Structure formats: C-alpha cells, structure tokens
Amino acid sequence: MSKQLSVFLENKAGRLSSVTKALGEARINIRALSIADTSDFGILRLIVNDPNRAYQILKDAGFTVSETEVIAVRVQDTPGGLATVLEQMSDANLNIEYLYAFLGTSEDDALVIFKVEDIKKARIAFKEKGIQFLEEQELYQL
Incomplete structure (x- = not known):
C-alpha cells in the first residue's frame, strides 16, 4: 500500500503553483500527479517521495490535504x-x-x-x- 496525497484546490490562478512551490522548496519530489476538477474546485492527487513530510508541509501552508491508500x-x-x-x-x-x-x-x-x-x-x-x-x-x- 502506498500513500497518495489529495489536495483540495480552489479554481484560482496560482493555486497549483503554490502547492508545487511549497513542495519544491522542501525538496519533496513529485513522482506522479492527477487533477480532477469542477467549475469551482479541483482535487490534486500526488505521489511524492516523502508523503508524511509533504502532508505536514502542505497543512502548514494552509492547504486542505488528506492521505489515501x-x-x-x-x-x-x-x-x-x-x-x-x-x-x-x-x-x-x-x-x-x-x-x-x-x-x-x-x-x-x-x-x-x-x-x-x-x-x-x-x-x-x-x-x-x-x-x-x-x-x-x-x-x-x-
């Protein structure tokens, strides 16, 4: 079983950039990603090299994030x-x-x-x- 992070994102310019910047600055490497969206929000699904640390970094940055197996x-x-x-x-x-x-x-x-x-x-x-x-x-x- 592997951990995937799911990040709730408003459909606003710069939100995806903010996630990737926060992870990049923490030296978290994104291995795979997927985005599912509606007109108002999206769900960014990520596989990263250190999901526990990435989860905390995103939480601390104010993102709504969850873990899924x-x-x-x-x-x-x-x-x-x-x-x-x-x-x-x-x-x-x-x-x-x-x-x-x-x-x-x-x-x-x-x-x-x-x-x-x-x-x-x-x-x-x-x-x-x-x-x-x-x-x-x-x-x-x-």
Whole structure:
C-alpha cells in the first residue's frame, strides 16, 4: 500500500503553483500527479517521495490535504496491457474508484495508480494472478 496525497484546490490562478512551490522548496519530489476538477474546485492527487513530510508541509501552508491508500501496479506498455490487468481485476471482483498512469522505469512498462475499495483484497488478488505491484518505498524512490 502506498500513500497518495489529495489536495483540495480552489479554481484560482496560482493555486497549483503554490502547492508545487511549497513542495519544491522542501525538496519533496513529485513522482506522479492527477487533477480532477469542477467549475469551482479541483482535487490534486500526488505521489511524492516523502508523503508524511509533504502532508505536514502542505497543512502548514494552509492547504486542505488528506492521505489515501492506493496501490501501484506495473503494467506492460503494449496495446492491451492495461486491459489485461483490468480484466483480471474484474474477475477478482475488485471495484476501481479511479486510476491514473505514468511511464514506468523501462521501455516495457507503465505504472498505474489504483484507488480500490479494498486494498488488502487487491494485494491478495494481484499476488494470485501474478500482477506485479510496487511496494511503498519502491514507488517513492522512482
């Protein structure tokens, strides 16, 4: 299980810049991010190299921030690679709340961050089905 930070942001110029500046000044490295928005606000989801410290830095800077457990999965970077993993997840009756992806550490893979209803069930299913997921420190050190 890995920690993802979710930051509530008003849809105002400079809010995203303020988050990244605060993290950058603290030498926190962003590994992956996703933004979901509405007309009034957005939710910035972050994977960082030091989530506990980043959480405190953002809180101290006045941001509304929360931690969520997610799971990072290594997916073959080929046509249908994600479909194979999603099919196996469906077979295991795992409900996906959301996901986002980024390039992996080699030409052959991509990494997908999944928020699922039951992380423990997902880890067990992934092991049974041979789906490679990253341990917390492995993800943070990419």
